[in-house]
Amino acid sequence: MKIAVVIPCYKVTAHVGGLIPRIGPEVDAIFCVDDACPDESGRYIQNNVSDPRVKVIFHDKNQGVGGAMVTGYKAALADKADIIVKLDGDGQMNPAMIKAFTAPIAEGLCDYTKGNRFHRPDDLAGMPFIRLVGNALLSFLTKISSGYWHVFDPTNGYTAVHAAVLAEVPLEKISQGYFFESDMLFRLNIAQAVVRDIPMTAVYEDEQSNLKIGAVIPSFLCSHAKNFYKRIVYNYFLRDFSVASLELVAGTAFLLFGLIFGCIKWNEAADMGVTASAGTVMLSALPVLVGVQMLLSFLQFDMQARARPPIHKDLVRISQAH
Numbered sequence: 001m002k003i004a005v006v007i008p009c010y011k012v013t014a015h016v017g018g019l020i021p022r023i024g025p026e027v028d029a030i031f032c033v034d035d036a037c038p039d040e041s042g043r044y045i046q047n048n049v050s051d052p053r054v055k056v057i058f059h060d061k062n063q064g065v066g067g068a069m070v071t072g073y074k075a076a077l078a079d080k081a082d083i084i085v086k087l088d089g090d091g092q093m094n095p096a097m098i099k100a101f102t103a104p105i106a107e108g109l110c111d112y113t114k115g116n117r118f119h120r121p122d123d124l125a126g127m128p129f130i131r132l133v134g135n136a137l138l139s140f141l142t143k144i145s146s147g148y149w150h151v152f153d154p155t156n157g158y159t160a161v162h163a164a165v166l167a168e169v170p171l172e173k174i175s176q177g178y179f180f181e182s183d184m185l186f187r188l189n190i191a192q193a194v195v196r197d198i199p200m201t202a203v204y205e206d207e208q209s210n211l212k213i214g215a216v217i218p219s220f221l222c223s224h225a226k227n228f229y230k231r232i233v234y235n236y237f238l239r240d241f242s243v244a245s246l247e248l249v250a251g252t253a254f255l256l257f258g259l260i261f262g263c264i265k266w267n268e269a270a271d272m273g274v275t276a277s278a279g280t281v282m283l284s285a286l287p288v289l290v291g292v293q294m295l296l297s298f299l300q301f302d303m304q305a306r307a308r309p310p311i312h313k314d315l316v317r318i319s320q321a322h
Contacts, residue, residue, distance in 0.1 A: 001106050004029040004081035005098070006072030008065050009041035012089035016041055019087070020049050022095045026102070029079055030054045031072045032089070036062040041089065065157070066180030070171045077163055085160045093158045094200070101160040101198055111165040111193040111310045114151065114181075115158035119199035138182070138220065145227040146185035147235070149303045151197050154182045158200060164315035165193050179223050186227040190234060194310045244301040247294045255291030258284050 005027050009016060016032070023030060030053045034042025042056045057071055069086060076084045083102045087093055093115070101113045117135075118124065124132060135155055142154035159181070168191045175183040188195060236245045262284030269276040 001082035001102070002028045002080060003083045003085065003098070003102055004031060004076040004079060005085045005087050006069060006076060007032045007087050007089045008035055008068035008072065009033060009045070009089050010035045010037045010062070010065070010068070011039055011041070012091075013037070013039040013041045013044045015091035016045060016089040017048050019089060019091055019095065020045070020051055020054060023051075023053075023087075024095065024098065026099055027085070028053065029076065029081060031075045031079075032056045033068040033072045034058045035064070035068040036060065064177040064180070066174055066178075066183070067176035069180060070174060070176070073166060073171060077167060080163075082163050083160055084163060084166060086157055088157045097158070097198070097200055098160075100200075101158065104196055104198075105160060105162050105310075105312070108310055108313055109194075110196040111312045112161045112188055112195045113159065113198050114153070114185075114195065115156040115200040116151070116153045116197040117156060117200060118152050119197065120201070137217075141220065141224045142182045142185060145224040145231065146182065147189045147231055147302065147305070148185055148195050150306070151185070151195055153197075154185060156200075157181060158198075159184075162310075162312035164312045164319065165191060168193075168311075168315065175223065177219075179220060182220070183223065183227065186231060189231060192308065192311055194308075242301075244298050247298040247301070251291045251294030251298060253291070254287040254294065258287030258289075258291060262288070 003026055005023060007016065007019070007030065009032050020030060020032075030051065032042060032045050032054060034040070034045075034056060036059045042058050045054060045056050055075070057075060059068065059071065063071075072086075073084060083105050085098055085101060087095065087098075097115075101115075104110050104113055118139075135153055138155055139152050143149045143151070146154070155178075165188070169184070169187045174180065174187060185195065232248070236242070236248060262281075265276055265280050265284060269280075
């Protein structure tokens with residue numbers, strides 16, 4: 001299979017020159033996207049890297065890592081790549097692992113692979129504490145919004161995707177900022193793609209991360225909430241309707257009724273200076289308990305739901321048939 005690597009370049013001049021020569025011969029094309037880099041990473045690559053596989057693309061305006069990746073993805077698709085790897089230019093990702101990321105896709109085991117820095121406990125010792133806590137929080141939110149409960153470390157940018165699956169993703173709608181990786185998982189879930197974690201070790205040296213966890217959490221929360229709502233509506237009401245759909249609707253209705261009814265009766269009893277009757281308490285508590293139980297049952301169903309066999313083989317067959 002033809003393998004292409006996309007490297008979004010923003011303030012990586014100090015590292016990208018040493019990264020590209022380490023990319024092995026299994027890679028056929030390397031697309032470096034200079035995202036209006038103030039250090040002129042693209043010019044540096046053109047002047048100092050002689051690898052014939054390298055193609056540099058320039059953005060006039062900074063679009064964020066997602067915007068750079070969309071440009072790189074489109075270029076790789078136009079170049080007829082079969083598998084497209086995302087590799088950051090800051091040197092934290094070992095290019096020697098490209099085979100580990102592409103092999104499961106080439107073997108038909110999955111459609112998309114992503115790195116997981118949390119797989120080996122010993123690797124966590126080298127991770128800055130703020131990144132450890134931030135990634136754990138973002139991982140949990142991404143599990144909820146994307147539906148991929150079995151994957152972890154969603155902000156990890158080391159990924160690989162089959163071109164046929166990538167063609168099913170609406171790239172023009174995907175987040176262009178740091179929410180790119182999480183939004184990509186949501187889009188892949190809608191496409192019913194199979195995602196697989198690849199254990200890896202990140203290297204932290206003198207590189208400076210442009211991601212500020214505290215600054216992005218509010219926007220991340222809003223984006224995750226939107227994706228969760230869209231995923232639930234699409235997967236449980238438009239594409240399919242099952243017992244889990246009924247549990248979600250009935251559980252939410254019971255829970256809201258119990259809470260609203262209980263608050264109203266509690267206020268009435270407080271105004272009158274009396275204690276609510278046992279029947280009133282039960283009429284409020286029972287729907288709450290039933291609602292919580294039904295929502296937990298829905299959550300269990302959602303967590304156990306896994307995608308069918310990888311979809312890229314069928315997509316390739318359809319494409320060839322046309």
